[in-house]
Amino acid sequence: MILVLKRLIHNKDLLKEFIRRDLHSRYAGSVMGIFWSVIHPIVTLLIYTFLFSVILKVKLGDQPGMTNFALYLFCGMCPWMVFQDAVQRSTSSIVDNSNLIKNMVFPAKILPLYLSCSSLITGLINLGILTLAILIILKFVSPYVIVLPLLLVFQLLFALGLGLLTSTVNIFFRDTTQIIGVFLTVWMFLTPIFYPESLVPERFMSFYMLNPMTHLVHIYRDIFLNNQMFQMTNFVYFAACSVFVYFAGYRIFTKHHKKFVDLL
């Protein structure tokens, strides 16, 4: 697995350039520049707090992690947004950059890769805000945050695998971008982000447990909000899914990548 990743990072300078450009271009031309990536999650978190703690007064339980719904929600959103952003943008990445692929020997797989990496970096900023908010509101910082790098590797594999797959399919069938958009929205609501798993009726539970993102969200809540180590079952399931999805995506991508230039 490491070997395959290594091959992907073969053009690491190019990758760096793409990521740098991407992060830069999100806020290109704006006066505050990169600060928007900090301001945005702070405002989101503030408005959640206002909405759920002041207006709706939602309270899920008495455990420390459950008392503040805004934090609960934001914590679940963090890994999801990284995932959604990466997959959505990867899907159209190859078609969007057809001029590069058509005119030079260009390693197309760098496109989904840089988008996944760039999403992870934006995600890290959100996680920083989350940690800070938890420190201010709940007055603790979970020591289990140190396992985060390990998690990020599998998150990257998961998003990248799917991105490689959807970007390939999109070349053959351009409606994929739209389909993925709808699909991701449905997927988001079927992942316990806006509500705790405990509210899911028993008969749907086995379906929920099939969803790797359910496990990932669970892991995030354990680490950040519950101040405890993640459950091994969650981790193993998510990691296994990630590796599987990555290899599947990678295989399909490499199987077809020679045809790309003729189809663009």
Add this chain to the structure above:
Amino acid sequence: MNAVEAKNLSKKYEIYAKPSHRLLEFLSMGAKSYHSDFWALKDVNFAIEKGGAVGVIGPNGSGKSTLLKLINGITSPSEGEIKTHGRIASLIELGMGFHPEFSGRSNVHMNAALMGLTPEEIEEKFESILEFSELRDFIDYPIKTYSSGMQVRLAFSVAIHINPEILLVDEALSVGDALFQHRCLEKIREFHEKGITIVFVSHDLNTLKALCPQTVLIDRGKFVEKGETGAVLDHYMELVARQEAKAIRSATDKDPRFSESQDDDEKKGRRYGSYEAKITQIKIFNEKKEEKNAFVCGETATLEIGLTVKEPIKNLTIGMLIRDRNGVEVYGANTFHKGIMLEDLKPGETVTATFSQELPLKPADYFITAALHSVDTHYSECFDWWNDALIFSVLPSLSKFAGAFDLNSEASIVRNDSPLESRENNQSETREKSSENPLSV
């Protein structure tokens, strides 16, 4: 040792009428085919030896760009194989390999990295790339703000700085201004002298001839020939003329050689007369007595008009008139003006007249009218008047000129040096005879 080697090289594109057909075909799991095959290249065989400079020429849509992309490795062959040895730098199409949002600097880094340079090497050569492209003031602006000429300049600068062993050049260069083109060609020539293999696709015959000793001709995806550039270009021009004539024919239905009968022409009002004498054939030959319909500007062409006399005629004049596409009379001649008297002709007699002349005409299509009448004009008695009986094309030669005719000026100059600088040379004179047309031999 060959730098490029193509063996049965073929490239197929699958064409779908609608995007949905691709999905339908996929869903049918190979049971049904919704696409048509298009062979951009078919069974192409050739080799380019290391250090060679080879031109590639062919009419539009002949597969030149596909060939370049195959050599480059951007796309892979459907059948056969292409082998290359050495690092390839390419200038294919405009906007090539540039990310429009990235700055010129980032794009240089990206391009060079993709062509195999390490970051250290790029840093080392960056100054020189900047120098050649003359884009120092713009290098940190995004590529999308560059003009097409600026993009090509940057692309070319990168390409020549990555130490290629094979340099592929498509028509991208024609976008740059004259000065830059000149510098590029100088550079390419310098590369050639250094032993770098050059593959050059162009429609500019002069450049090809100046740069490439050998040229490959392809037409509609098929390899036609590879040989000495001059000869290949002749064949190419013939090919183009033939296709052009065909296009004109189908567009205006004007080439009577392909009309069903002479009556057809009469019906269309292209031919009329009393037919006491009738034109039976009209042909045009080159100097080698080969029947042709395309001539290089300045080449000698011989028009042959054959006729049969039907009724006794006292006095006959055979004439021809060359007109351009707009119907403007370019040149006309007849036997009467040339002092050839044809008198007292009897029925059944056949006559053949030939008009031999150089064609120093502007490259274009021309239409020949043939006529049989009495004395100097057809106003009194007209036996046979045949408009647009023949079409021929004039192709560009190496000697360039402006206007309708090549009057083949001899040019010379007298140049006086400033007397302050050197007194001895102040009367130096340079004479340069205008270059003779090398194709019209």
